[in-house]
Every structure is written in structure tokens, then in C-alpha cells.
Amino acid sequence: MSPCSRSIISQNLLQLNHPFPTCDIGQGRRHLDSSLFSGSSSVSVNDSLCYKMSFFKFLFVAAIVSNATFIEGYSLSNLDIVTRDEWQARPPKLVEPMPNPVPYVIIHHSYQPAACYTPKACIKAMQSMQRFHQDDRGWNDIGYSFGVGGDNRAYTGRGWSAVGAHSPHYNNRSIGICVIGDWTEKLPPTSQLQTIKELIDYGVQKGMIQPNYMLLGHRQVRDTECPGDALFNEIKTWPHWIPSPPNEDVQVENVNSGANAVLL
Numbered sequence: 001m002s003p004c005s006r007s008i009i010s011q012n013l014l015q016l017n018h019p020f021p022t023c024d025i026g027q028g029r030r031h032l033d034s035s036l037f038s039g040s041s042s043v044s045v046n047d048s049l050c051y052k053m054s055f056f057k058f059l060f061v062a063a064i065v066s067n068a069t070f071i072e073g074y075s076l077s078n079l080d081i082v083t084r085d086e087w088q089a090r091p092p093k094l095v096e097p098m099p100n101p102v103p104y105v106i107i108h109h110s111y112q113p114a115a116c117y118t119p120k121a122c123i124k125a126m127q128s129m130q131r132f133h134q135d136d137r138g139w140n141d142i143g144y145s146f147g148v149g150g151d152n153r154a155y156t157g158r159g160w161s162a163v164g165a166h167s168p169h170y171n172n173r174s175i176g177i178c179v180i181g182d183w184t185e186k187l188p189p190t191s192q193l194q195t196i197k198e199l200i201d202y203g204v205q206k207g208m209i210q211p212n213y214m215l216l217g218h219r220q221v222r223d224t225e226c227p228g229d230a231l232f233n234e235i236k237t238w239p240h241w242i243p244s245p246p247n248e249d250v251q252v253e254n255v256n257s258g259a260n261a262v263l264l
């Protein structure tokens, strides 16, 4: 079993729900299109009045469309974040608060458990990792901030605002994402990769991750094969990936990692 699968975790109780259902935005837009059309067809009744009405209607529509466009950042996302309750996580033994936004995102693979492609299998994978980390490793919780399954869902581990146990020296300033599966020789499905990207983008939008965050693979901060050659080569093509952390960050002690300092 790779060192990466022998990972870590604790917990943050931040529960994230999808704020703007996609279907609502779509219906709203259809209504706006209809409203615009009816406004322009009423000009013959009383030009002055109708111009005024059209003008105000235009302002109203513009405001709504503008707002809808803003909302779209979320509404177009298919991101589905599974809460700890939903995957029946055990409570953490201890939660160490982590300041946000964090400057790093670190990618892992689980190696074991193997890839999962259904909610039932991915829940089982999350539970097995938490059990291993808490019982065998003696850590506070599952080590990762999030797990991402082949069911294209993001599972809340320690979450956005709790110190993790996945990458020495970086646990108190990074979001650790475990891509469930062994990605040494093959890549995760495109949809699973997309879920990772959406989770990171959502973290940025929520102010949990710095907009100019630095993306790393676990192997860049520790001697490990994690996150697997195939997945590592993939994330190296992502815009925020950096070849190595800034020198000033390399040897900083992770003073908040506590018992979790012994990891992976």
C-alpha cells in the first residue's frame, strides 16, 4: 500500500450546500426573454408611457440578467459536495482550526481503496480511510480535506477550515484533495477530474482558497509516489501547478499539526 493511502485526516464542520439550483436560473431566463418581447410589442398604445415602461423594464431585466450572470458561476456547476453526515463519518477526535484562504492545494490519490464509481462504493471508501486513519494511525480524523470519487461527488473530509493530516509542513495551509483510486498508470475519468477542478474553483469563490493558489502533487512535498504518475502528469498541465514550492515555504514547521505530524 502506498504511503499516500496511509493518509490522514481531522474535520471541519462547514457544510456546503449548492446555493443556486441550475433549473431556477434557466426558468428565470426564459421568463425574462418573454418579458422583453412583450415590452417591445406594446409601443403602439402610448409611445411615451410605453417607452418609459420599456425603459424601466429594461432596467429591471438588466439587473436580473446581471445578477443571473453573477450567479452562473455556481449555477452552471454540477458540483455535488457530500456532507460528513451524508457519508456517515465518525466525529473527529479533535478539530484544529485552519485560517482561510489557504495558499496551497495538494492532490493525492488513495491508491487503496480502489476507484469507486457509485455513491455507495465511494461512501464505503471514505469510511474505510477514516477508520484506518483514526484507528490504525491514531489521527484525529480522515487525513484529507476532501475526497473526490468516480461518482463525481466531492466528499467532505476535514473540510475547508480544519488542519489536515496529508502533507508534512503544509497541513495548516493547504486543502488536501484525495482522488479516490490508484492513478499510477491510468487517469481518472474526465468527469472525476472536472469535479476536482470545480471543487477547487468553489473553494476560491467561497474565500477558502487564495485566488492565486499554488497547486502541488503530494510527491512534491514528501518522498512518495502519490498521486500516481498518470494523475501527477495530468495536474502538471493545470494552470496553478508549480514545479516547486517557494523556498521560504519549504522548511516551515507545521506547528499546528500536532499528532498528525507523523504522516503518510
Ligand SMILES: [Zn+2]
Pocket: 003, 004, 005, 007, 107, 108, 109, 166, 218, 224, 226, 227, 264
Ligand atoms: Zn498523498
